[in-house]
Amino acid sequence: MTIQETKENIIEEFELFDDWMDRYNYIIEMGKECEGIEEKYKTKQYLISGCQSQVWLSAEYKEGKIIFQADSDAIITKGIVQLLMRVVNNRTPQEIINEDFSFLDNIGLKEHLSPTRANGLSSMIRQIKLYALVFKTKEEQKQA
Amino acid sequence: MDFDIDNIRKDFPILQLKIRGKSLVYFDNAATSQKPTAVIERMAKYNRSENSNVHRGVHWLSQLATDAMENARETIREHLNAQSIEEVIFTKGTTESINLVASSFGKAFITAGDEIVISEMEHHANIIPWQILCQEKGASLKVSKINPDGSLNIDHYKSLLNSRTKLVALAHVSNVMGIINPIKELIHLAHQKQIPVLIDGAQAIPHTNVDVQELDCDFYAFSAHKMYGPTGVGILYGKKKFLEAMPPYQTGGEMIDQVSFEKTTFADLPFKFEAGTPMIASIIGFGEAIKYINNIGIATIEAYEHQLLDYGTKKLSEINGLTIIGTHKPKAAVISFILDGIHHYDAGSLLDQMGIAVRTGNHCAQPLMKYMHINGTIRASFAFYNTKQEIDLLAEAIVKAQTMLL
Structure with missing residues (x-):
C-alpha cells in the first residue's frame, strides 16, 4: 500500500465514527494494541520529552526503507503514535520527507499535534523527518 | 450583597460558550480566571x-x-x-x-x-x-x-x-x-x-x-x-x-x-x-x-468557594482509583488528583472532549512532583462562578474516562 493509500484508508476508518467517543475508543484500542518499543530503546537517547506525555522513537534503515519503533507513556498518545507508524513505517526517506501529516487534520486529531500541547507528538514528527533526512544523506554519500 | 450564582454567571460572558456542543465547564481557574463584563x-x-x-x-x-x-x-x-x-x-x-x-x-x-x-x-x-x-x-x-x-x-x-x-x-x-x-x-x-x-x-x-x-x-x-x-x-x-x-x-x-x-x-x-x-x-x-x-465581597467569595471545595473533595473522593494529592487543610479551592493506571494526559484529553477544562501535567512544579513520586496530576481549580452541578459533571466525566481508558 502506498503512503497515499494508507492515509486514505485511515481517513475512511475515521469517517465511520459518529462521535468523539467512538474516535477516542478506537485510538485507545490502537494504543493498547501497539507493541511499543523494545526495552533497550526505552532510554534517554530515544526519548522525546513532552511536558505532558513522553514518546520514545527509534529508527533503522533496511534495504532503502526506514523501520521505526515508537512508544508513549500515555495511551492516547500511544494510539496516535501507532497511527503515524502505519503511515511512515517501511517507507523510503524521500516519501517521509515529502509527507506533511495534514491528514491528521481530517480525522479530528489536529489538537494533539500542536507543539503547545507538549505531548511529544509534534517533536516526534520532527524527529521522524530528521531520521529520513539523515538516512537519505547517508545513502547519497554512499552512492557518490 | 446576596450571593446569587445565576446572576454572577451572567457577569462572565465566556461561561455561555459551548465547547464541542457542550456547555463549557471551566475548572482551570488557577491557570487564569475568566473576566467579567465590567472589566471587559x-x-x-x-x-x-x-x-x-x-x-x-x-x-x-x-x-x-x-x-x-x-x-x-x-x-x-x-x-x-x-x-x-x-x-x-x-x-x-x-x-x-x-x-x-x-x-x-x-x-x-x-x-x-x-x-x-x-x-x-x-x-x-x-x-x-x-x-x-x-x-x-x-x-x-x-x-x-x-x-x-x-x-x-x-x-x-x-x-x-x-x-x-x-x-x-x-x-x-x-x-x-x-x-x-x-x-x-x-x-x-x-x-x-x-x-x-x-x-x-x-x-x-x-x-x-x-x-x-x-x-x-x-x-x-x-x-x-x-x-x-x-x-x-x-x-x-x-x-x-x-x-x-x-x-x-x-x-x-x-x-x-x-x-x-x-x-x-x-x-x-x-x-x-x-x-x-x-x-x-x-x-x-x-x-x-x-x-x-x-462588590461581591472577598469573604463571600471565599465562603462559597469553600463549599465548592468541600463538595468537590467529597464527590471526587467517592471515585474508585482516584487519589487527591495534597490533603492538608486549610486549602484554597483546588483539587489535584491522580487516577490509578491512567496517564494525566489521557484523562485531560477525554475531559476536554466532554467540554471540561482542567489543567494536567506538572504545573510548573517539577520538584514537587519529584517529591510526590508522580509525573503529573489532573488539577481542577474552582472560582466563585462555578457550581456544584459542574462538579457533578466533572465526577461523571472522570468515571466515563476511566471506563474508556481502563
Whole structure:
C-alpha cells in the first residue's frame, strides 16, 4: 500500500465514527494494541520529552526503507503514535520527507499535534523527518 | 450583597460558550480566571475614549488616562492595605514581580556565602530567579521540606533560618495542591532573625483577603489575570524601606528624574520600578476587577468557594482509583488528583472532549512532583462562578474516562 493509500484508508476508518467517543475508543484500542518499543530503546537517547506525555522513537534503515519503533507513556498518545507508524513505517526517506501529516487534520486529531500541547507528538514528527533526512544523506554519500 | 450564582454567571460572558456542543465547564481557574463584563467594558471604554500615554502629557486626554491608571493603583493599594501607593509597583505579573526582587534586591543585598530559603512546593517562577541569583552571587539556595500531606515542614523551615539567610521566598498557596501555608507564622519566624520575606501570592489573593500590613510581609507578588483581571499586569508590593534601598530593575523612560550623559537620577517610588509605557488599559481593567470582587465581597467569595471545595473533595473522593494529592487543610479551592493506571494526559484529553477544562501535567512544579513520586496530576481549580452541578459533571466525566481508558 502506498503512503497515499494508507492515509486514505485511515481517513475512511475515521469517517465511520459518529462521535468523539467512538474516535477516542478506537485510538485507545490502537494504543493498547501497539507493541511499543523494545526495552533497550526505552532510554534517554530515544526519548522525546513532552511536558505532558513522553514518546520514545527509534529508527533503522533496511534495504532503502526506514523501520521505526515508537512508544508513549500515555495511551492516547500511544494510539496516535501507532497511527503515524502505519503511515511512515517501511517507507523510503524521500516519501517521509515529502509527507506533511495534514491528514491528521481530517480525522479530528489536529489538537494533539500542536507543539503547545507538549505531548511529544509534534517533536516526534520532527524527529521522524530528521531520521529520513539523515538516512537519505547517508545513502547519497554512499552512492557518490 | 446576596450571593446569587445565576446572576454572577451572567457577569462572565465566556461561561455561555459551548465547547464541542457542550456547555463549557471551566475548572482551570488557577491557570487564569475568566473576566467579567465590567472589566471587559472598562478596558474597551479606555481604548475607545481615554487612550493616551500617562504621566507625561499636559493635554486633557493624558491627564484622563493618568488619573484612571492612578485610581486603579489606589484601588489596589486599598485592597492590599498597603501603607502608600509608593509600595504598589505595576509589573507584567507574578513572574516579573519575583524577577524584579531577585534582580534589584539581589544587587543591593546578596553577596557570596549568603543563603536564600524557598520551599519544595514552589512554582518554577519562585525557584529559578533565586537559583540564578545564587549562581551569580555565589550564594546558596536552601529548600524547606514538605510533609507527605503537602504541608510545609515547619521544623525544617525553622532549622534553615540563620544569620546567613538574607531572604525567604514562599508561596502563600500551593499552585498544585491549593494548600494554604501559615505564612503569618512563617513570616514571623523569619523576622525574629531579621530576615525579610517575599510571598508569591498568585494563587491566594484571588480567593482570600490579603492584608500586607497584618501579614507584615516584606514583598507580596501577584497577577491580575488570576483574579478576574486582564493578562499582562501584576503587582509587586514591597515595603518602602526595601524598595528605596533597591536599584531600578529596568531603565528608560517614565522612571527618571534628571538625565544627562554623565548621570541619571531616578524618579521616586513607585515610578522608579516602572520603566517604559505601562499596560495602561490592563491596569485600569485590573482596578475594575478589584472593584468587582469587592462588590461581591472577598469573604463571600471565599465562603462559597469553600463549599465548592468541600463538595468537590467529597464527590471526587467517592471515585474508585482516584487519589487527591495534597490533603492538608486549610486549602484554597483546588483539587489535584491522580487516577490509578491512567496517564494525566489521557484523562485531560477525554475531559476536554466532554467540554471540561482542567489543567494536567506538572504545573510548573517539577520538584514537587519529584517529591510526590508522580509525573503529573489532573488539577481542577474552582472560582466563585462555578457550581456544584459542574462538579457533578466533572465526577461523571472522570468515571466515563476511566471506563474508556481502563
